[in-house]
Amino acid sequence: MMTDYHTRCPHRARWSLLGLALVFGLVLSACGGAAPTPTAAPPTPQAAAPTQAPAPPTQAPAAQAPQVTSKEFNLYAWSEYVPQDLLDAFSQEYGLKVNYDTYSSNEELLAKLQAGASGYDVIIPSDYMVTIMANLGLLEPIDLNHIPNFANIDERFKNPPFDPGNKYSVPYQWGTVAIAVNTEKVQQPITKFADLWDPMFRNNLVVLDDEREIIGMALVVLGYSKNSTDPAQLEAAKQKLLELVPNIKLYDSDSPKTALLSGEVIAGVIWNGEAALAHQENPAIDYILPEEGCGLWEDNLAIPKGAPHKDAAEAFINFVLRPEMSILITRDFPYSNPNKAALELLAQEDPEAYQAYIGFAATNPPPEALEKCHRIVDVGEATTLWDKVWTEVKGGQ
Amino acid sequence: MSERHPPGPGLKLYAVLGFAYLYIPILILILFSFNVSRYSVAWTGFTLHWYNELFRDRFVWEATRNTLLIASVSALVSTVMGTAAALGMQRYAFPGKRFCEATLYLPVIIPEVVMGIAMLAFFAQMGIQLGLGTIIIAHIAFCVPFVTLTVQARLHGFDRHLEEAAMDLGANEWTTFRRITLPLIMPGVLAGALLAFTLSLDDYIITLFTAGPGSTTLPLRVFAMLRQAVTPKVNALSALWILVVFVLLLGVQWLQRSQNVKRNA
Amino acid sequence: MSTSIQTTDDRRQTTALRSWSVFRLPSSVRETPGLVLVSPTMLWLVVFLVIPLALIVVISFAARGQYGDVVYTFSLDKYRALLDQQYLQILLDSLWIAFLTTVLTLLLGYPLAYFIARSGTRWKSLFLFLVLVPFWTNFLIRIYAWMILLRSEGVIAGVMKALGLMQGVGAQLFGLIQLYTPGAVLIGMVYEFLPFMVLPLYTSLEKLDVSLLEAAADLGARPWRAFLRVTLPLSLPGIVAGSILVFVPAMGMFVVPDLMGGAKTVLVGNLVRNQFLVARDWPLGSAASMVLMVLTLLVTLLYTRRFGFGEELRV
Numbered sequence: 001m002m003t004d005y006h007t008r009c010p011h012r013a014r015w016s017l018l019g020l021a022l023v024f025g026l027v028l029s030a031c032g033g034a035a036p037t038p039t040a041a042p043p044t045p046q047a048a049a050p051t052q053a054p055a056p057p058t059q060a061p062a063a064q065a066p067q068v069t070s071k072e073f074n075l076y077a078w079s080e081y082v083p084q085d086l087l088d089a090f091s092q093e094y095g096l097k098v099n100y101d102t103y104s105s106n107e108e109l110l111a112k113l114q115a116g117a118s119g120y121d122v123i124i125p126s127d128y129m130v131t132i133m134a135n136l137g138l139l140e141p142i143d144l145n146h147i148p149n150f151a152n153i154d155e156r157f158k159n160p161p162f163d164p165g166n167k168y169s170v171p172y173q174w175g176t177v178a179i180a181v182n183t184e185k186v187q188q189p190i191t192k193f194a195d196l197w198d199p200m201f202r203n204n205l206v207v208l209d210d211e212r213e214i215i216g217m218a219l220v221v222l223g224y225s226k227n228s229t230d231p232a233q234l235e236a237a238k239q240k241l242l243e244l245v246p247n248i249k250l251y252d253s254d255s256p257k258t259a260l261l262s263g264e265v266i267a268g269v270i271w272n273g274e275a276a277l278a279h280q281e282n283p284a285i286d287y288i289l290p291e292e293g294c295g296l297w298e299d300n301l302a303i304p305k306g307a308p309h310k311d312a313a314e315a316f317i318n319f320v321l322r323p324e325m326s327i328l329i330t331r332d333f334p335y336s337n338p339n340k341a342a343l344e345l346l347a348q349e350d351p352e353a354y355q356a357y358i359g360f361a362a363t364n365p366p367p368e369a370l371e372k373c374h375r376i377v378d379v380g381e382a383t384t385l386w387d388k389v390w391t392e393v394k395g396g397q
Numbered sequence: 398m399s400e401r402h403p404p405g406p407g408l409k410l411y412a413v414l415g416f417a418y419l420y421i422p423i424l425i426l427i428l429f430s431f432n433v434s435r436y437s438v439a440w441t442g443f444t445l446h447w448y449n450e451l452f453r454d455r456f457v458w459e460a461t462r463n464t465l466l467i468a469s470v471s472a473l474v475s476t477v478m479g480t481a482a483a484l485g486m487q488r489y490a491f492p493g494k495r496f497c498e499a500t501l502y503l504p505v506i507i508p509e510v511v512m513g514i515a516m517l518a519f520f521a522q523m524g525i526q527l528g529l530g531t532i533i534i535a536h537i538a539f540c541v542p543f544v545t546l547t548v549q550a551r552l553h554g555f556d557r558h559l560e561e562a563a564m565d566l567g568a569n570e571w572t573t574f575r576r577i578t579l580p581l582i583m584p585g586v587l588a589g590a591l592l593a594f595t596l597s598l599d600d601y602i603i604t605l606f607t608a609g610p611g612s613t614t615l616p617l618r619v620f621a622m623l624r625q626a627v628t629p630k631v632n633a634l635s636a637l638w639i640l641v642v643f644v645l646l647l648g649v650q651w652l653q654r655s656q657n658v659k660r661n662a
Numbered sequence: 663m664s665t666s667i668q669t670t671d672d673r674r675q676t677t678a679l680r681s682w683s684v685f686r687l688p689s690s691v692r693e694t695p696g697l698v699l700v701s702p703t704m705l706w707l708v709v710f711l712v713i714p715l716a717l718i719v720v721i722s723f724a725a726r727g728q729y730g731d732v733v734y735t736f737s738l739d740k741y742r743a744l745l746d747q748q749y750l751q752i753l754l755d756s757l758w759i760a761f762l763t764t765v766l767t768l769l770l771g772y773p774l775a776y777f778i779a780r781s782g783t784r785w786k787s788l789f790l791f792l793v794l795v796p797f798w799t800n801f802l803i804r805i806y807a808w809m810i811l812l813r814s815e816g817v818i819a820g821v822m823k824a825l826g827l828m829q830g831v832g833a834q835l836f837g838l839i840q841l842y843t844p845g846a847v848l849i850g851m852v853y854e855f856l857p858f859m860v861l862p863l864y865t866s867l868e869k870l871d872v873s874l875l876e877a878a879a880d881l882g883a884r885p886w887r888a889f890l891r892v893t894l895p896l897s898l899p900g901i902v903a904g905s906i907l908v909f910v911p912a913m914g915m916f917v918v919p920d921l922m923g924g925a926k927t928v929l930v931g932n933l934v935r936n937q938f939l940v941a942r943d944w945p946l947g948s949a950a951s952m953v954l955m956v957l958t959l960l961v962t963l964l965y966t967r968r969f970g971f972g973e974e975l976r977v
Contacts, residue, residue, distance in 0.1 A: 101613065119609055209925050251926065258626055264814050264815070391933070408780070411777065412774060416792060422804065426810060478702045485700035510951070511954060511955050514935075519714035522717060602917065632806075635800075635807070
């Protein structure tokens with residue numbers, strides 16, 4: 001490759017090139033260290049956001065929240081889940097630098113934490129993952145006295161079964177996993193998961209890259225528990241899924257709406273928030289809660305053990321629970337919001353958006369559907385069995 | 398080889414197709430970075446909007462800084478260590494030389510994913526926090542052998558008489574090295590350095606396993622952007638990257654040509 | 663990545679046995695500088711490469727705790743688990759794709775390298791430069807470029823539809839390489855690795871002495887014959903180097919199947935990654951890595967034994 005090239009080139013030119021690159025690199029990295037706060041951040045959100053987005057709040061932080069002395073804050077969350085404006089507002093108000101790393105699944109979060117990726121201050125695990133992490137001693141207990149805005153959460157979501165007393169977690173968003181359909185391309189009505197096995201969907205589905213949700217779907221279709229540990233039932237689910245595989249065009253937990261919107265697929269099993277975003281862009285995309293019962297999940301803010309900036313972590317959690325901050329989440333990532341005060345604020349400030357939120361099944365599932373929903377619960381030892389099934393399903397072409 | 402047997406028309410056609418295959422995707426990528434539509438399917442108008450968004454993306458800038466820092470440090474350290482190693486390997490016999498050779502070849506013959514997870518496991522067991530430091534350590538580890546091999550290639554045909562002459566004239570080992578050897582092997586050293594720099598700059602897999610909070614690199618960032626709702630912002634980033642590479646290589650070409658001209662004048 | 667693969671020019675190293683001993687003290691003043699020069703590098707590599715790899719070997723014999731932690735025992739369970747049909751299938755798939763990628767890049771790259779080697783000196787540097795630019799560009803960007811082209815409603819589909827080709831055979835052909843198919847994965851892989859093949863091939867071909875070809879022609883050989891009997895064998899070192907540079911990384915590749923294959927194709931690289939970053943079965947992942955490494959080494963060794971390690975290559 002290059003030696004022929006470079007042997008003809010005198011060393012001086014090479015030297016200057018390398019020197020240039022080194023200097024360039026060092027200068028840029030020095031620049032980075034200079035600014036304590038991200039003043040290079042994009043201009044305040046008003047320009048881009050709809051009118052309901054408020055300016056960074058002028059009210060003082062809640063009286064009981066501890067003083068934040070940290071200069072940095074590390075957030076580890078799902079991709080496409082925390083609005084940039086929210087992070088910028090937080091960073092400006094508390095004068096610290098915000099880092100936002102992402103993961104695509106609860107398992108990946110756990111894997112990274114177990115592998116020693118420490119240094120994160122706030123993570124956003126789902127319900128069953130909170131239980132697992134608490135059992136593994138991976139979470140710091142949260143002092144609710146430091147989080148006065150916890151009062152804004154709807155009573156329904158306080159004291160959940162997976163974390164009694166909210167010892168380790170505070171609700172972030174909740175939602176469902178169900179069917180999204182492009183009604184322009186799919187004429188017949190779809191009412192249950194089982195419909196997706198129809199040959200008309202051949203190579204036309206997107207599904208989440210999430211073993212608990214998808215194997216769980218097959219189990220539910222077969223009438224078993226979504227959290228079955230029975231090898232026979234899992235085997236049956238595997239066979240059922242292998243029948244679905246020819247219909248699956250791709251697995252995507254990060255941004256399944258893209259495949260729907262770009263016409264790669266005509267239907268899929270995706271998160272409600274993704275479906276809502278797709279629907280906003282293309283109203284023909286509908287969200288169907290299946291007869292067998294959709295998947296139900298709740299995501300929570302939690303603090304990993306050994307978080308280097310615990311004060312910032314608690315401040316962040318409290319910050320996110322402010323109504324005017326919470327509606328930023330709903331604006332950007334329309335999942336279901338457990339923050340009662342936020343929804344009330346939304347109804348006041350932007351009735352149109354509020355109606356859209358209330359009216360669409362993705363953001364506001366009807367109570368009948370919620371009764372049939374299936375939560376995910378940790379399967380303990382059977383996890384290896386589930387993993388094996390998943391590998392086999394994905395490998396089966 | 399060249400002038401007396403120019404390539405035939407069939408071969409020329411093939412070359413055109415070959416370069417087209419190499420470049421059409423890149424050109425389309427760049428083209429759509431100026432597209433109004435979010436989807437890179439049909440041309441709907443010219444805009445610089447995505448470049449604007451790109452410049453406002455703090456994470457991209459941070460990632461760029463990290464990447465350049467990592468690449469610079471890795472290239473520097475691995476060049477120094479690698480050159481020393483090359484000299485040692487090429488000129489001396491010592492116990493354990495075969496072992497050294499085998500170790501040097503390891504990164505070439507081991508798939509990156511294995512190297513990545515090995516380092517992850519190692520850092521996890523040692524309780525070392527993942528971050529810029531671990532990335533740099535990992536990068537140096539896989540860059541050094543390439544530097545060594547490159548410099549060794551250069552040393553292979555080296556004429557030792559020059560060194561011997563210098564020493565006969567009274568220079569000690571270090572001076573001989575500094576004034577005679579180093580300048581003569583410098584092209585190889587710099588080639589190795591550039592190679593190390595490129596390898597580090599471009600690395601995704603090993604970095605994926607050794608990165609920690611706040612230590613995103615550009616490849617990691619691009620991958621994250623690709624996994625989310627893809628907008629032409631990625632196109633804009635790619636276009637800029639290609640432009641920088643193009644200009645750099647062009648600069649190298651130009652420098653080389655002007656030096657050649659000077660030499661022949 | 664490039665490498666110069668060389669046989670040590672010191673043939674006196676038939677005293678191999680002696681050289682293997684690390685524990686012998688340097689017996690002469692001449693040996694010490696060598697050790698000193700090499701030690702920083704060796705130290706670094708041993709600590710950060712050899713020891714981690716040894717750790718992986720150890721973990722491959724361990725067991726997985728209930729929550730994905732590593733329980734250190736000695737057991738062949740994970741290796742035995744890998745003998746399961748699905749994993750063997752994954753291994754075979756990886757071998758097959760890596761093999762196909764290597765063959766395709768060789769077939770596609772050889773004429774290109776030949777063309778560049780045959781061009782006039784002025785053009786040569788231009789063409790080399792053109793081949794280098796994609797090589798220097800980040801590979802994820804290159805993959806993304808192909809994703810744009812291969813989407814089912816992407817650029818290629820659009821062009822084909824406009825030309826009325828999107829029916830019958832045309833549609834079928836497109837269906838083979840459309841995004842999220844194995845065909846797309848292959849296209850992505852070949853695109854990735856083409857420069858790695860072209861550059862060593864070019865280096866080898868460029869050294870070819872034209873007079874040999876002229877001699878062959880004088881002796882009555884037709885161009886094809888001359889190619890097969892003269893050019894091809896002499897470019898063997900380039901072929902070997904390029905093949906290794908493509909095959910080895912291709913075996914462990916998981917990014918391309920993830921992005922271009924819609925996370926549907928599970929190759930060994932994906933398996934290893936998943937075991938470490940998702941399923942948290944480190945012992946299984948380690949065992950799979952071991953198998954991957956051994957397999958890669960075996961194939962490389964067999965290949966070089968058959969076709970020779972080649973002379974020293976200045977790549």
